Amino acid sequence: MDTKTFSKPVLGIESSCDETGVAVLRWEPDAPGRGLLAHALYSQVKLHANYGGVVPELASRDHVRKLLPLVREALTEAGLTPADLGGVAYTAGPGLVGALLVGASAARAMAWALGVPAIAVHHMEGHLLAPLLEDDPPKPPFVALLVSGGHSMLVEVKAIGQYHILGDTLDDAAGEAFDKTAKLMGLPYPGGPALAKLAEQGTSGAYRFSRPMTDRPGLDFSFSGLKTQVLLAWQKSDQSEQTRADIARGFEEAIVDTLVVKCRRALDAAGAERLVIAGGVGANRRLRAELAAAGERDGFRTYFPRLQFCTDNGAMIALAGAIRLAAGQQQDETVQVFPRWNLETLPPAA
Structure with missing residues (x-):
């Protein structure tokens, strides 16, 4: 892969539906483990079980409660502080609009406070690139x-x-x-x-x-x-x-x-x-x-990908975001999400 290494760790945030995922990754294309430093995940399965499916408003509220504690958990596991981050990646779509806005708002606020770039990630591109986290990637x-x-x-x-x-x-x-x-x-x-x-x-x-x-x-x-x-x-x-x-x-x-x-x-x-x-x-x-x-x-x-990276997770978002940040891409300060988002409209990352 010809993407250069993004030198500082990237925080990835996933909140598109009923799982809150956070990860810290320093993208190292040729390194074993692919540079993943830490990841944390919270599932809302018990919250929605009584309803037989995801309730969007409840999902959004639970993301609000769980996101920042998971960020702190992931940073602690990685042995880092917020000041060590070089960028923040977040799922901007597709997904539930309220859930997406929780992750996008938190990511943009953190990026602004730290003076680092933020990058919106397509949820399905995250899944598509998840096998790149493995030692023998496609x-x-x-x-x-x-x-x-x-x-x-x-x-x-x-x-x-x-x-x-x-x-x-x-x-x-x-x-x-x-x-x-x-x-x-x-x-x-x-x-x-x-x-x-x-x-x-x-x-x-x-x-x-x-x-x-x-x-x-x-x-x-x-x-x-x-x-x-x-x-x-x-x-x-x-x-x-x-x-x-x-x-x-x-x-x-x-x-x-x-x-x-x-x-x-x-x-x-x-x-x-x-x-x-x-x-x-x-x-x-x-x-x-x-x-x-x-x-x-x-x-x-x-x-x-490993089983833990098949379902929604922050590692795939951190990975996709790090690759795009390394390509010089980033978002402005507008908080914008896309409940529907055509994968074919994404720009090249080379």
């Missing part, structure tokens, strides 16, 4: 599968900041489909991880659902119909624990098979031999195993 060009609660997209990465979306979700994203399917079968919040765990006890082939949009050309995703198939199967079943596990297994296999098919198509379309998988669903064991196996069969290499 080098562009590559294809990235970004799968989270709100996004399922395939991105051709020609260079850092040069992105072309090959396929996107037309309705429910993969993570959203996991959560909604779990909820309709009575699984506890958050549903996605609970459904994946239950699927391990299911019998393969007991239920087979369609692999959406794999019977036609194209790289877009649509999982709302699959969710309906599961609902009908569940309503017609005896609703026993084993049946619940069998349906969960069939659903997970359908999602994973669909993602594998689309990834192979995307690699062919881009002429790439490297595949990055990131986002919360990237922590799914079956998906990781099936994509790794497909890579061995078909001659492409797969890259995954």
Whole structure:
């Protein structure tokens, strides 16, 4: 990578939804561990569990309560003071507008008080670059599968900041489909991880659902119909624990098979031999195993971030911000967030 090292540590702040993440990173492209000095994370799962989903106003208020204590925790872990920071990176979108404003306001205020630059980071670029935190990172060009609660997209990465979306979700994203399917079968919040765990006890082939949009050309995703198939199967079943596990297994296999098919198509379309998988669903064991196996069969290499960096976290934001700060980019003093933000509109980081 030809990005020069940003000499001072960067503070990264993630507050796009229901997790408050903070990290301190000194970007060292060739160093083991990739320069991550400290990171801290607080999850709001218990706060939203009674509602079966994220309540935006409650999420924003909890970010207010937790953010500064996490900043102090991360700085202490890194053995630094605020005066040691060279910049502040923050998630500016996509996400919940109130939650984003908490992180953006705090980041801009800290940057102004310290006299250092601030940089707005695209949440999905953070996920896309998370594998660069590993000791053996991917080098562009590559294809990235970004799968989270709100996004399922395939991105051709020609260079850092040069992105072309090959396929996107037309309705429910993969993570959203996991959560909604779990909820309709009575699984506890958050549903996605609970459904994946239950699927391990299911019998393969007991239920087979369609692999959406794999019977036609194209790289877009649509999982709302699959969710309906599961609902009908569940309503017609005896609703026993084993049946619940069998349906969960069939659903997970359908999602994973669909993602594998689309990834192979995307690699062919881009002429790439490297595949990055990131986002919360990237922590799914079956998906990781099936994509790794497909890579061995078909001659492409797969890259995954550590499990703790698949879900939302401050480390990926600090990383993306440090790379852009090293490229001379920064924001003015305006506090601005983007609940919707097209990844393709980002400027190159070289």
